[in-house]
Structures are given as C-alpha cells and as structure tokens.
Amino acid sequence: MHMRPTRRPWRAASAAAISALAVLAAGCGSGGSGDTAAADGAASGGDGGGKPFIALSNGFIGNGWRQTMIAKFEAAAQQAKSDGLIGKYKVVNAPGDNSATEQVAQIKSLLLQKPDALLIDPASPTALQPVIQQACNSGVKVVVFDSAIDAPCAHVLQNSFVDWATYAAKPLLEGIGGKGSVIVSRGVVGSQPEAEMLDTTKKILGDYPGVKTVATVTGMCDGATAQKAVLGVLSSVPKVDGVIGCGDGYGVAQAFATAGKTVPAVDFETNGRALSYWRDNKIDNGSVAVMSDPGQSVAALWEALDLLDGKDVPKQMTFPIVLIEQKDRDAWASVLKPDEYAAWPWTRDLFRQQVEAVKTGGKPVQPPIPSAQG
Secondary structure (H helix, E strand, O other), X not given: OEOOOOOOHHHOOOHHHOOOOOOOOOOOOOOOOOOOOOOOOOXXXXXXHHOOEEEEEEOOOOOHHHHHHHHHHHHHHHHHHHOOOOOEEEEEEOOOOOOHHHHHHHHHHHHOOOOOEEEEEOOOOOOOHHHHHHHHHOOOEEEEEOOOOOOOOOEEEEOOHHHHHHHHHHHHHHHOOOOEEEEEEEOOOOOHHHHHHHHHHHHHHHOOOOXXXXXXXXXXXXXXXXXXXXXXXXXXXXXXOEEXXXXXXXXXXXXXXHOOOOOOEEEEOOEHHHHHHHHHOOOOOOOEEEEOOOOHHHHHHHHHHHHHOOOOOOOEEEOOOEEEOHHHHHHHHOOOOXXXXXXXXXXXXXXXXXXXXXXXXXXXXXXXXXXXXX
C-alpha cells in the first residue's frame, strides 16, 4: 500500500458541509434499473456468544456503487467476526427501485431479530423516521450513512456534496489551464444535493473568467444518460475543452467518440471500467475521477461498534470523498474490477483518527490507496 500525496487546501473535507439528501444517482443514489430481491449477507447462526449482532439495511442495490458498498461491508464484517469483535451480521437489500415503503417493511422485520446496531443506507431522508425512532426506542444503535436523515436519534455519517462538486470542477478547470469552453452535466435536477452541487459549480466557474459555459445538460450522474444528453448538444457547440459532471465521464467520453470529436477533460466514474478507459486511451488533459465513497459502510460498522462500547462519537460526521487524479489513476485501476468502485479502506484505527479530526476541526484523515499487492 502507498499513501496518496499531500492534499491541496481545497481538497480537505469540511465538517460544516453536511448536506441533506433527497435522491442522487450513482454513488449515493437511486439510479440504475430493475428490481432486486431481498438478500441476506453472510450471517452466522446462534447468538454470537454474546458479541454484537450488526444488521445493515440498504434501500437500493441496482448499481455498481451500491454493490461495491455492500461487498466492502461484508468483507469487513466477516473479518470483524473472525476477530471476535461481532457475533454475527446480516445485510438486507430492499427490492425495487429505491422504495422507502419496502425498506421500512424490511427494517421492521430486521428489528424482530433484535440486532444490537442497525446501519441504514436510506431510500428517503424523511419516510424512515418512524421506524428509525422505533429502533432507537428499543435500544438499537442506529447509524445512517450516505445520506442525511430526518431522525434525531440516529447518528449520521456521509460525504459532502459541496466537496464532490468542488473536486469535479476545480482540478478539471486547473487541468485545462483555467480557460476555454465547458459543458456542465447536472445530476438529479430537483433534488437538494444536485441544487447544492450546481450552486457550488457556478461559484467555482465564477472564479475562472477565462472559462465559458457553452451548454448545460442533465446527465443524472449516470454515464448512459449523460452520453445521450451530451451527444444531443455537440453539433451546436464550438470546441469543448471540458465537461464538468458528477461521475459520468465514461458516457461523456463515448458521446465525443461517437461524434468523431476529441475527448475533452471529463469527470470519470471511480470504477475500474472508467479508469481503465482513461488509462488505455492515454487521455492526458486534466480529467479526474470523483464520486462519493462506498467505503462509508465500513466506517459505519466501526461507528456502530464504538457506540456500543460507549465511546463519544459525534452525531453527524462528514468523511472524505474519493478523488482520483491522473497520478493515482493507474494504482486504482490495477486493483478494481470493471464494475467495482474505488473505496477508502477504513480500518478501525483510521476511523477513530477521522473521528478525532471531526471533533477538533483538524485535517481529514488521508487513507491509503490499495495496492495490487494488497
């Protein structure tokens, strides 16, 4: 393993940047298609010998980010079980397309199994409030991750959408030399996070008078959607130097290739397919890859265990987002499967270091990039 280089000032995650989440495709989101059946994680039998029972409820499983998130949690939970930290664990993925009603029903079913802690990646920031309060009233420690939540009794751990938008815009604009023409690809228009991200993007563009926005499209933070949206405007815009998006760059690049145009600087997805495309096509123009961290689920596991141990953990915390610049691209690409997303490897020690940083207002922890050697 090797550490990432020292961060620039604008790359530090801000604890004050916690934002409410309605829906967001890709990492945090409700994107993807098709129904998914309920699925149990590798749960052990018995009472766990008095060790904690940790349950995870996931509101949606239909995209690679969510699948990576679950896989990372299951690997960490299995190791925690082997290490004697927990007795058993269970994962339940709500069927359907981000249905809060189905997730509520499954959480109620989970509560009948009497978990000690419940981790939730919620389908809604509001609809789960009654069942979360029910869990808290029964003595269950509740940790919500990947989203804000309207449930005062829950602890919340998430990434910052302000940081996401900042990482998507600033390094790209610096990469094109602070001048030229760009397209802005918006996320889920109408959602609170997208509004916050767009506002951040506009403020950053205001600091670059040499950059002109020649078109704005709705890409939904989804490569296929962004590909169609960008392709629809390419015939009517001049040379494009960059496309500021939210993890949809693979589709954007396909749009330019289809139109017979040079691929500009884009914001790639943080999965193996996009990073390999970026590497194999020798794209060297200021492109980056940026998305939220599916490793939040592992950090939430450590938070739940510390809460069960009676440790002081802030009710709301913002953890670092994943930014991959060209100098780190090949290291990530070498360890990721095509549909696997980059995730910070949160150990319990790194988690506690980040908690201290949140408490003191210090610099966020910089986790290492996994290496091909493990």
